[in-house]
Amino acid sequence: MPSRLITSLQNPGIKEVVKLRQRSHRDAAGLLIVEGYREVKRALDNQIPITQLFYCPPLYQGKNEPALVARCAELNVALFECTDVVFRKIAYRDRPEGLLALCPQIHRSLADLVLPDNPFIVVGEHIEKPGNLGTMLRTADAAGAHALIVCDRCTDINNPNVVRASIGTLFTVPVAEASTEATLAWLKENGIRSLAATPHATQHYTDVDMTQPIAVVVGAEQFGLSQAWMTQADELVRIPMLGQADSLNVAAAATILLYEVVRQRGKSASSPATARPHVRRD
Numbered sequence: 081m082p083s084r085l086i087t088s089l090q091n092p093g094i095k096e097v098v099k100l101r102q103r104s105h106r107d108a109a110g111l112l113i114v115e116g117y118r119e120v121k122r123a124l125d126n127q128i129p130i131t132q133l134f135y136c137p138p139l140y141q142g143k144n145e146p147a148l149v150a151r152c153a154e155l156n157v158a159l160f161e162c163t164d165v166v167f168r169k170i171a172y173r174d175r176p177e178g179l180l181a182l183c184p185q186i187h188r189s190l191a192d193l194v195l196p197d198n199p200f201i202v203v204g205e206h207i208e209k210p211g212n213l214g215t216m217l218r219t220a221d222a223a224g225a226h227a228l229i230v231c232d233r234c235t236d237i238n239n240p241n242v243v244r245a246s247i248g249t250l251f252t253v254p255v256a257e258a259s260t261e262a263t264l265a266w267l268k269e270n271g272i273r274s275l276a277a278t279p280h281a282t283q284h285y286t287d288v289d290m291t292q293p294i295a296v297v298v299g300a301e302q303f304g305l306s307q308a309w310m311t312q313a314d315e316l317v318r319i320p321m322l323g324q325a326d327s328l329n330v331a332a333a334a335t336i337l338l339y340e341v342v343r344q345r346g347k348s349a350s351s352p353a354t355a356r357p358h359v360r361r362d
Contacts, residue, residue, distance in 0.1 A: 082159070083149075083153075083159035083160065083161050084159070084160050084161070085160075085161045085162075085163075086134075086160050086161070086162050086163070086166050087163050087166065088166070089165065089166060089169055091166070093160065094162075094166060094169060094170055096109075097113075097134065097170040097180070097182070098169065098170055100113055100182070101113075101172065101240075103236050103239070106185065106236075106238060107185075107238075110184055110185050111131075111182050111183070111184065111185060112182070112183050112184065112185045112186065112238045112240075112243070113172060113180065113181075113182060113240040113243070114128075114130070114180070114181040114182070114183055114240075114243055114248070115171065115172050115173055115176070115177070115179065115180045115181075115240060115243070115244065116173070116177050116179060116244065116247075116248075117141065117142065117144065117145060117148065117177055117179055118247050118248050119243055119244070119247065119248035120133070120148060120179050120180075120181045120248075121148060121248070122247075122248030122249065122251045122252060123181065123183060123248060123251050124148070124151060124152070124155075125251075126251040126252055128183050128184075128251050129183060129184060130152060130155070130157050130181045130182070130183045131157065131158065131182050131183060131184070132157065132158045132159075132160065132181065132182040133149065133152045133157050133158070133159050133160070133179070133180070133181045133182075134160045134161075134162050134167065134170060134179075134180045134181070135149050135159070135160070135161055135162065135167075135178055135179050135180075136161070136162045136163070136164060136166075136167035136176070136178040137161075137178060138164050138178070139164065139167060139176050139177060139178030140177065140178045140179075141177045141178070145177075145178060145179060148179065149179075152181075157181075167180070172240045172241075172244070173244070185238045186237060186238060186250065186255060187257070188254065188255060188256040188257065189256055189257070189258065190229070190256050190258050190262065190263065190266045192254070192256060193227050193254055193256055195226060195227075195270060196226060198291075198292070198293055199226045199227070199270070199272055199293050199294075200223075200224065200225050200226050200293075200294055200296075200341055200345075201225065201226060201227050201228070201229060201267075201272060201294070201295040201296070202216065202220045202225045202227070202228045202229070202295070202296050202298075202334065202338065203228075203229045203231060203263060203274070203295050203296065203297040203298070204216055204228065204229070204230055204231065204297075204298055204299075204330070204334070205231040205232055205260055205297065205298070205299045205300070205305055205306060205309065206231070206232055206233075206234050206299055206300040206303065206306070207230065207233070207234060207235060207300060207330060208234040208235055208300050208302075209235060210235050210236070210239040210241035210242045210245060211241060211245045211331075212245075212329065212330050212331045213230070213235055213237065213242050213245070213246075214241065214242045214243070214244060214245020214246035214247075214250070215245050215246070215331035215335075216228065216298075216330070216331050216334050217242070217245075217246035217249045217250055217253050217255070218245070218246050218247055218249050219331070219334060219335045219338055220249070220253045220334075220338065221246075221249035221252050221253050223338040223339055223341065223342050224342065225253060225338060225341075226254070227253065227254045227255070227256060228253050228254070228255050228256075229255075229256050229257070229258060229263055229295075230255065230256070230257045230258075231257075231258060231259065231260045231263050232259055232260055232306075233257055234300070237250070237255055237257065260306055260308050260309065261308065264308065264309075264312050264313075267295050270293070271293055272293040272294065272295050273292060273293065273294055273295070273314040273315065274294075274295045274297055274309070274312075274313040274314050274315070275288060275290070275294055275295065275296050275297060275313065275314065275315045275317055275337070276297040276305055276309045276310065276313035276315065276316050276317070277296070277297065277298050277299075277305075277316075277317055277318070277319065277333055277337055278299075278304055278305055278310065278316055278317075278318060279304075279318055279319075279321065279327060280304075280310075280316070280318070281316035281317050281318040282316075282318070283315065283316060283317050283318065284317065284318065284320065285317040285318065285319055285336070285337055285340055286340060287317075288315050288317055289344070290340060290341045290344045290345070291344050291345055294341065296334065296337045296338060296341065297309055297313060298330050298333055298334045298337070299330070300330060304327075317337075319333055319336055319337070
């Protein structure tokens with residue numbers, strides 16, 4: 081598809097992209113902003129249907145961007161070349177990289193997840209900050225988790241800052257949304273033991289068997305996990321706190337726990353990656 085050049089800040093398409101910074105407009109349009117080379121590439125690599133691509137060659141950070149634009153052209157993505165001023169108007173980042181794409185929002189339920197024989201799930205309850213959710217996704221991808229479930233969400237998983245903090249791993253790790261009650265029931269139905277992290281537990285996280293089907297559950301820093309997880313999880317574990325602080329950032333806590341799963345399951349950087357489950361897209 082041929083590219084169109086946009087030079088005016090008054091262009092209607094540019095105004096619409098700017099509006100997408102607001103969640104109400106994103107939800108009404110059903111669109112997600114994907115900004116940055118790695119983020120756009122991961123969207124394409126994971127068959128996310130990009131509908132529009134805005135690009136600005138003077139802002140490119142490397143030499144691979146033209147190939148990515150050409151790849152979008154082959155997929156009949158609507159292409160818009162922008163001047164520096166115009167692109168900075170739509171950019172979400174302080175230091176734009178010259179690539180910004182629009183794609184459909186991600187909405188999955190528990191029923192959309194298809195699990196392998198020995199699943200490894202991450203559950204985040206009441207995660208408030210997009211940056212924390214994005215970091216958790218990045219760690220889940222690195223640790224080979226098969227899915228991330230957002231329970232009783234407090235942040236929009238389609239927030240551009242989630243995409244940014246995850247460096248595009250929002251597209252590599254299947255993410256589903258559900259209530260805590262529905263998630264607890266789903267885990268039990270699928271024979272997955274829940275391991276809830278709380279400073280109130282007496283059991284050390286390294287003393288629990290994580291080689292079986294497992295869901296690592298973490299909650300927001302301010303209030304921790306809800307009573308439902310505290311009373312219905314299969315295991316309660318704690319991360320030792322040896323200083324004066326009584327809690328860790330939720331993304332940091334998740335990283336420690338996820339890599340304990342990696343350690344116990346005997347994975348290494350040189351081992352073949354565990355295949356992730358497919359997700360239903362219909």
